Amino acid sequence: MPSLSRRPAGIPCLIVVICAFAVLSALAASARAASQPSYDHPKFASLWRDATRPAGVTVTEYPDFTLVKSKDGLTLYYFTKRNHFAHPGIVKRSMIQNRDGGWRVSVDGKSFAAKRNDPGFLKWLDQFKELNQKMRKAIEEDHGTTP
Numbered sequence: 001m002p003s004l005s006r007r008p009a010g011i012p013c014l015i016v017v018i019c020a021f022a023v024l025s026a027l028a029a030s031a032r033a034a035s036q037p038s039y040d041h042p043k044f045a046s047l048w049r050d051a052t053r054p055a056g057v058t059v060t061e062y063p064d065f066t067l068v069k070s071k072d073g074l075t076l077y078y079f080t081k082r083n084h085f086a087h088p089g090i091v092k093r094s095m096i097q098n099r100d101g102g103w104r105v106s107v108d109g110k111s112f113a114a115k116r117n118d119p120g121f122l123k124w125l126d127q128f129k130e131l132n133q134k135m136r137k138a139i140e141e142d143h144g145t146t147p
Contacts, residue, residue: 054071074094078093
């Protein structure tokens with residue numbers, strides 16, 4: 001009886017897994033690119049790449065902005081959509097632990113509007129400042145100390 005050449009049983013499974021991984025990776029990259037807020041400015045696109053490049057980030061779509069959250073949840077990027085009153089704009093909020101163990105919130109924003117000191121963007125930054133004050137007050141009330 002002639003000898004039949006046999007492949008190890010694990011090879012076909014490995015090939016299927018590799019192909020599935022490649023397809024899923026391509027789909028994920030495509031979905032991430034598709035969810036990129038549409039605004040044609042090199043710096044805007046660069047900030048999008050910086051925000052979404054690290055492993056483990058989550059991208060959540062809202063009606064008027066896209067939120068990118070770091071894996072640890074301590075950094076949030078808000079990218080406005082065309083229907084947002086502060087568009088085109090980006091805000092990065094970072095929760096930073098001080099050496100003494102306390103926490104602070106850093107807010108850094110960039111408007112890409114043609115008008116310098118865009119009123120819509122300044123209003124949006126004020127909303128973040130107000131949110132930070134409310135968070136601080138709630139923490140003080142819950143814990144009796146200033147964070």
